[in-house]
Amino acid sequence: MKTKRVLAGMMLYCGIASSAFAQVKEGESITMTQVDTIQVTNHKERVITNPFWNNWFVMADAGVNAFWGDCPVGKFKDRLTPQFNVGVGKWVIPGFGLNLQFTGFRSKGDKGVQGLYTRGSQTYTDADGNKYWKEKIKWWDLSFNAMFNLTRLIGGYEGISSSKHLNQFIASIGVGATHHYDLPYGSANEWSGHLELQYSRFFSTKKNLSLDVKLRGLFYETKYDGVFNHQLFDENISLNVGMTYYFKERGWGRTMTNTTIYKQDDRQISYLNDEINRLRSLKTDTVVIEKGTAEVLQNIVTFPYLVNFVIDKVKVVNREKVNLKAVAAMIKATPEQKYLICGYADKHTGSVKRNLWLAENRAKNVYKVLTEEFGVSADQLVLDDKGGVDNMYYDDPQLSRSVIISKYNE
The missing domain is CATH 2.40.160.20 (Porin)
Incomplete structure (x- = not known):
């Protein structure tokens, strides 16, 4: 009898598992994107290795x-x-x-x-x-x-x-x-x-x-x-x-590398799309669904948004492009709104001339990514740069090496 109960339990488990997989429709999956993000830390033994000509x-x-x-x-x-x-x-x-x-x-x-x-x-x-x-x-x-x-x-x-x-x-x-x-x-x-x-x-x-x-x-x-x-x-x-x-440049920056896991459940997105279509079919004036809402729900972005850069660099790295794709979707979903792209540099690193160049080209490169790679209309974007600035966030120079995207009101 004991053996029969075990066999029955195994069959019941297999049946439940088969039923669950059978309910997964085509296109429903869970995808995970791993992105390495650099964050500043005060750890006294962790530094950024500087270029050859430093120190x-x-x-x-x-x-x-x-x-x-x-x-x-x-x-x-x-x-x-x-x-x-x-x-x-x-x-x-x-x-x-x-x-x-x-x-x-x-x-x-x-x-x-x-x-x-x-x-x-x-x-x-x-x-x-x-x-x-x-x-x-x-x-x-x-x-x-x-x-x-x-x-x-x-x-x-x-x-x-x-x-x-x-x-x-x-x-x-x-x-x-x-x-x-x-x-x-x-x-x-x-x-x-x-x-x-x-x-x-x-x-x-x-x-x-x-x-x-x-x-x-x-x-x-x-x-x-x-x-x-x-x-x-x-x-x-x-x-x-x-x-x-x-000689200049002297010193080292200090960072740590964290790994952020972004989870996307395609089944949940499918459910939300079905719900949006259901609401659209209702004959009521109390619910208004704008075009592009499905995409916006996938990539909710809060402005202002900060794009971070490596010290003395202007290239937009891939880990930032992953998030800029969501920013681009939000911008395109609000065609009536303009957005300011403003570049910054760390005042305490490099000369005034170098920092002006860094701030300007960081802003231009974010602009290119949004317009050329993700199809944002140039009419929605305004470029600006501030050169070298004091620490803007958390008394941390790393966060001043950035571009900030914010809503622009003329």
Whole structure:
């Protein structure tokens, strides 16, 4: 009996399911359109990756260098020489960047053995009667380095023109090629390793100029000073002071990407069309159905409507065109109404001239989409642009990079 009840239940379920599918008429379906929309967020670790030419900088510093090689003797002050450094680089994201540096220019010290790079044949004797030689090495080094902004990696990105993080700590690691010149035995080359700790103090919230203090270590193969196998590597340790200048454009925008699912139930639309036709057939003066109502019910739009743009771009992306199709349907359903298409740009990003161009061309491109792709009459549209503006919504610069469509009353 139990088995029979189970079989009966399964048959009843199959019958109900078959009946439900049988009631779905041709053309009735549920369609889903997925659209990625960009929204601004204050998440401190999420930013927009900027174009290639953004966040470049140049730097220069100078200081004092101390050399440690094989078999050193004598006083520490006898190892000190000037050192300089120049470089160019780019921050890829707030916490990571790359730079190319040129460093020089000599090392010196007292050595307990006569090496390849000891200068002259004179032998010196210290107070204890030990012999030593004077060593001088002229060199330059070209290195490629990875930079890590520890302040931003730990504390997050502070945003454009923020008073936070005026003091920043940066660590760098890299590899270089060192060239010896002006040697008694010709020239020599070897690889070098670079380690650097940097403290930077910015002078304004623009963060375009910083004062830098750097502790730098250059590590060479043990043959650097011409004496082998006494230690694993030779090194120059320096303490330098310099400055870094950051070119425009500086900083990063912050966004997050959400996925919005638009559901369209064709069965419900079919029901609404049938209901409209039924109401039209009624002989009454109390119900007025205007032409195009069925289409409007599918795409209800509230004005003003905002079309968003990527920073420094004027192209209308596909995710905005999906919604503009509904806007176009609403405009065509109200032929007696005119609509204003007004372009805007973020005042705090770019020059005044650039923002005027962005605002004008954003408005023109929305106009083209509505008229050329979705068939809106040009007589219903009025073009305008405002250039760079202060944050219009939620103190959020992203929302100022837009075109606003609103009803136009002459």
